[in-house]
Amino acid sequence: MTQENTGWCLSGQLPREKSEALETSIEVIAEMQGIFPPTSSSFEQDDSPLWQVDVYFTDEADTAFIDAVLTHAGLEGWTYTLTPIEDRDWVSESQKLLAPVRAGRFLVFGSHDADKRDPKLINLQIDAGQAFGTGKHETTSACLKLIDKIGQSDVPDNMLDIGTGTGVLALAAAKLWPSSTVTATDIDPIAIDVTRLNLGVNDALENTGGPNEDGIYLIVADGLKDDALQRKAPYNLIVANILAGPLITMAQDIIDATARSGKLILSGLLITQKEDVLAAYESKGMSLIDAVEQGDWTALYLKRA
Template sequence: MLEGLPPNGASHVMRVDAPMEEARAIAEFIGETFDPAEVATSAFEIERLAEGSGWAVEIYFAEEPDEENVRELIALVSPEAAAAAVFSLLERKDWVAASLEGLAPVAIGPFVVHGSHDRARVPPSRIGIEIEAALAFGTGHHGTTQGCLEAIAAYGKRGRPRRTLDVGTGTGVLAMAAARLFHTPVLASDIDRVAVNTARANARANRAQGISFLHAPGLGARPFRTAGRFDLILANILLAPLKGIAKPMRPLLAAGGRVVLSGLLDSHANAALAAYRAQGLHLVRRRSIEGWTTLELAPHSGKPRADARKPVRRR
């Protein structure tokens, strides 16, 4: 159940039918945009008597939403879905747990992201990262989180960063993955104090050591300026804030370091890339998972690697 919500009473829901790719993109985009303690999303297949199978999106709100604002956000993915969206009131139940209870653990490289009910299913050879069902954001089922975990695993095949920075840590899943794979210090930051507290609690529950947590308004804050440089910087947020932190991030990156950016729709990736190229970084690898792009960047030090030429796609 969402923290702070009583088990009974009413909840607000928005529903719209859309093609599969649009439905998934809308659900993940809204899930990445709003506070996970206040909003949950679900994209699922439905049966239509006249047209056969299709897909639908449902977005649940703890408080009455600003319909115009929500429609504007959906329109960034699909103007047609934004126009057709229907808002209504329904009886509240434990809808977050219900929407996630059927989700299987997600295996990405050496990591398995899972709920407490699947703890026993994690193989001893894997790094299990447990995120409770009530924390929908950052469960590992998002293409953005998967892309970042793949990038962390790929870095591990080359070596270990001396220090890692996780910007916009959310549930802390990326910080925990880096800490448990590399066994080197990680700084996890977020502009949302609730997210920082949540990530800290998750790290404690997962016995992930070596992570420091910081609540800060942005990378220009003094703690970042005095923290030194990082060999690996992770930022799984959205296009606008990613562009905004490009300049203050650059001085934090160590020589030969690596930046991993995600939270990007495929159509937004080039705009983010342009902002970081302006700071002297080049594309190393591009991954696309279910319509969401993850970019790996590095400082210019000669020719870009060959694997930057073609995007890596997985469906």
């Protein structure tokens, strides 16, 4: 019996700087269209000055999306192939091509790179799967760098990760501040299931609410109106790596849940969206302390008066 194809792969070769521009454009156009970006990978070839580029689509590739990406990257006329791929765990397959990511004191890697653990760093094993956040994306890496920066002078004793995805940022906080309370929340139950699995992989505990129980609280919630989140407020540090629109819409709720002199890390926004997001928070008393820009993306570090 012929196996049914469930995805497509765009493949081609580009100079390194063009392959990096293509990866950035994929993220930018996906953000603009409000969709989850296809997984991309690029790697140097031994026998060529060009890099091999592969972009994996879970369904049949959208040619309009591809055209928009190529136009944004300045790659009109680029010769590539678009072929169906067999029914398999294509996200995990593409993850095998991704190198570990260093962000401050954190090293994020997939299970295929477990041998690259660094005893001098905080190691986080996160595989690609059904939730967002492997450390490779610029927004996740930028958030890790800001968490590391905060950790150089402060120990937030009550931290909230909104839109936790794979749980990578909550895990980073729990590893950096083992005595702190860490809560991870996501609107998607699958993300919470993935986070729960990643807790086990990274030798972290889940706090189920028992007396004197250690670990990370996991909560499925839409925004900050959830009773459990309200009971745990205020938070000394809130990290929200979501999208610019929700960050603006939720600004008052996020600030209300932030303790006096508490800190925020806001990401998931393009550099071009920075001023709009910043205005929504500065108008309500938040002050910008720092920002990390990576590619077309940025993460904001703010403090409440």
